[in-house]
């Protein structure tokens with residue numbers, strides 16, 4: 001398998017989230033509510049799988065090695081754009097996280113769980129922000145993936161020998177093998193800080 005093979009397989013799973021997001025947005029528009037658990041799931045999927053695992057392999061392995069190659073200006077420009085798009089994705093994910101937190105605070109207020117009345121206008125604004133960020137991601141990811149799948153990944157493979165391709169694939173597999181351990185080591189360390197009284 002070429003080193004872009006696992007990345008393209010990951011694209012297929014990332015794409016599966018997009019109709020779910022669109023359905024959640026449609027429901028939110030209809031009912032004026034959204035399931036915060038779904039938004040939390042989408043956030044975790046995008047941050048952990050799409051960004052850290054998938055973009056991690058792109059940036060830290062494939063793009064790192066491509067950067068050392070005499071790429072033509074067109075491919076180099078595309079690679080720069082892809083890196084910028086990853087940054088945009090991270091920014092919007094941060095905005096979505098803040099929006100869903102505001103939405104949840106509004107919901108709790110509505111139910112009186114935090115001892116205050118919900119602010120209808122603030123709740124509406126929080127929901128509108130959640131919808132806007134979700135819609136952005138549902139447009140952004142398919143376009144980003146198309147750019148990589150259709151005009152970038154395969155032409156880039158011409159710059160690697162079969163041996164280099166095998167080494168890249170091996171490094172990607174090693175990245176994946178370590179990934180879940182790394183994530184949970186970090187989470188344990190983060191909680192060790194937070195839980196300390």
Ligand SMILES: [Fe+2]
Nearest residue numbers: 055058082148
């Ligand atoms: Fe990417």
Ligand SMILES: [Fe+2]
Nearest residue numbers: 007058145148
């Ligand atoms: Fe990708």
